[in-house]
Amino acid sequence: MRPDLSTSLSLYKALLLRWSKAINLVASSTLxxxxxxxxxxxxxxxxxxxxxxxxxxxxxxxxxxxxLVLAMARGNxxxxxxxxxxxxxxxxxxxxxxxxxPVIIHNERVENVDIKTLPVPDVITARALAxxxxxxxxxxxxxxxxxxxxxxxxLIFPKGEKAAEEIKMAKALYGFDLxxxxxxxxxxxxxxxxxxxxxx
Numbered sequence: 250m251r252p253d254l255s256t257s258l259s260l261y262k263a264l265l266l267r268w269s270k271a272i273n274l275v276a277s278s279t280l281x282x283x284x285x286x287x288x289x290x291x292x293x294x295x296x297x298x299x300x301x302x303x304x305x306x307x308x309x310x311x312x313x314x315x316x317l318v319l320a321m322a323r324g325n326x327x328x329x330x331x332x333x334x335x336x337x338x339x340x341x342x343x344x345x346x347x348x349x350x351p352v353i354i355h356n357e358r359v360e361n362v363d364i365k366t367l368p369v370p371d372v373i374t375a376r377a378l379a380x381x382x383x384x385x386x387x388x389x390x391x392x393x394x395x396x397x398x399x400x401x402x403x404l405i406f407p408k409g410e411k412a413a414e415e416i417k418m419a420k421a422l423y424g425f426d427l428x429x430x431x432x433x434x435x436x437x438x439x440x441x442x443x444x445x446x447x448x449x
Contacts, residue, residue, distance in 0.1 A: 250349070257321040257348045258288055264344050265312060272336050274312035290434045291315030294374060294405050295322055297430070297442045302371035302403070303327060308359045308387060309378035313341050315407070316374060320352050327368070328352045331359045364390045364397070372403045381406060381415040385423050385446060392446040403444055410437040424449055 252260070262283050268274060279286040291314045298305070298319070303326065307316030310330035320328040330352055332338050338356045345352050355362065373388050384406055385392075392398045408415060416427065425446040432438035 251324060252349060254321055257350060258284075258318070260348045261288075261313075261317065261321070261344055264340070264347065268340050268343075272340070274337065274340060275314075285434050287312075287314050288318055290407065290432070291318035291376075292322060293433045294319060294407070294440065297403070297405055297428075297440065298323065298326075298372050299403065304368050304370045305329070305372045305374065306367075306370040306391070307331065308373065308375040308384070309333075310341060310354075311337055311377075313344060314376055317341065317344055317350065317352065319374070320350050321348065329355060329367070329370070331355045331357065331362065333358045359387050369399050370402065371399075372405060374405045376407050381408070381412075381419040381441065382422060385419055385425075385443075388446075389448070393448070400445065402446070403442065404446065406441045406443070407432065408439055408441050409435070412439050412441065416441070422449060423447065 265274060265283060266280065269280060294315050305326050306329045308331050310316050310332040316328050316330050320326060330341055335356055338354050341354050370391055373391065375384050388404060390396055390398060392402045394400050423446055425443045428442040430440040432440060
């Protein structure tokens with residue numbers, strides 16, 4: 250039986266603290282406030298994931314934020330985590346198993362995956378992985394309609410204080426609809442919600 254969100258997050262926190270003694274999963278300074286810095290920070294993406302969405306991809310999943318938290322909160326989502334570090338994949342697998350939250354973990358770099366072997370995502374997320382320009386490049390195979398991508402794909406990227414600079418640089422190469430939402434956990438940060446991406 251799937252545990253409730255509170256129980257899942259408690260288990261997740263305990264595992265994160267235990268594993269962080271052996272491998273570097275998140276910045277050590279954030280371990281004192283996991284609830285806000287990682288859980289609440291991840292959950293704030295929920296309102297921007299369409300209710301009809303069924304498949305979410307998360308690039309560079311690391312310790313599982315935001316993807317694992319979103320999988321715990323939205324039981325109807327098929328969540329795919331892409332992470333090249335084998336040790337982090339072992340952690341993600343352990344959290345998935347011990348919280349009874351099913352996710353699909355890909356131990357490879359996003360740029361190396363074969364799109365033909367995967368479902369079409371409705372949403373793509375990435376946290377603290379790369380610049381907006383780089384993220385649009387990494388996700389191009391899924392939003393480029395001419396390559397068989399989806400025109401309805403939603404991209405949600407939490408960004409820090411350099412968000413405006415990253416948006417300006419990305420707009421030199423790509424066209425997109427953008428909603429920028431102030432972060433609930435950091436006054437310097439925001440969520441970038443993009444749709445209808447195209448290459449200029």
